[in-house]
Amino acid sequence: KQVIIPPLPIFQFEEYMTSKAKRVNKALDETVQLRHPAKIHEAMRYSLLAGGKRVRPVLCIASCELVGGDESSAMPVACALEMIHTMSLVHDDLPCMDNDDFRRGKPTNHKVFGEDTAILAGDALLSLAFEHVAAKSTEISPDRVVRAIAELGSAVGSEGLVAGEIMDIDSEGKDVSLNELENIHVHKTAKLLEAAVVCGVIIGGGNMIEVERVRKYARCIGLLFQVVDDILDVTKSSKELGKTAGKDLVSDKATYPKLMGIENARKFAGDLLAQATEELAYFEVARAAPLYHLAYYIASRQH
């Protein structure tokens, strides 16, 4: 099948991302204040306000606006998504998981506050995410708030992020098929992006057709994010090494370039971008402009 990627609608995307991220940061800062007990709130704020790209909150707000809702209605869910994403990073970095020392350009949470506090800070962020949506989405009909909460819960739990992480852990040192690799990424990355757009549409008053369109869009950009990540790992390290085989072509970890070859991985990325934009074709182009640009942004990222 021939891949057709439509031209991008004209739209000030960088400005859009920056201004939305700024308002999300402000809302997060106000939501997680430095109160008693100071240590746990410091640890929560340390990772939450460490300057991520805020892709999930922006996806949520953009999807809410796509169906006619406004930014302020989506803000509690947008903040919850970032709390959940951040807690998953804090736990992922722990010595018993990936054992990473740096995240978002700073020492990881457990390096600064200790493992015990890092685990608790993650737990507190996860719990607060759900409390915040339930307590602050006061202008949205309760049935929509409950649907959004259910969507968030399923994106996190044993059929969501946690499923992706356990499958990833179990796959270590084993031969992983393309299907298994896709399944890990769908759960570790795509599920929360799906929840972001689906919750945005639910809160914005959208219908089931709209929900399913954005869900498919998010699944494509979630996989796209990982394929691009894998390709960048190869090209980055081959530049560093001055060789054709980069780090991830020789390391243990299963990646798309390793399983299908770099050219097919690039083609797969193109297919995913085309599929993502196909789902958006259902909506009015001008309203969907931020989502088109987000997909291109993920596809063309250079680092």
Ligand code: GRG
């Ligand atoms: C969720 C209860 C619960 C436990 C955690 C550890 C774990 C289970 C899941 C791991 C999830 C994980 C680390 C997925 C990778 C997600 C990903 C694509 C991270 C990078 O996202 P960006 O680029 O990062 O959006 P920034 O820093 O910009 O936000």
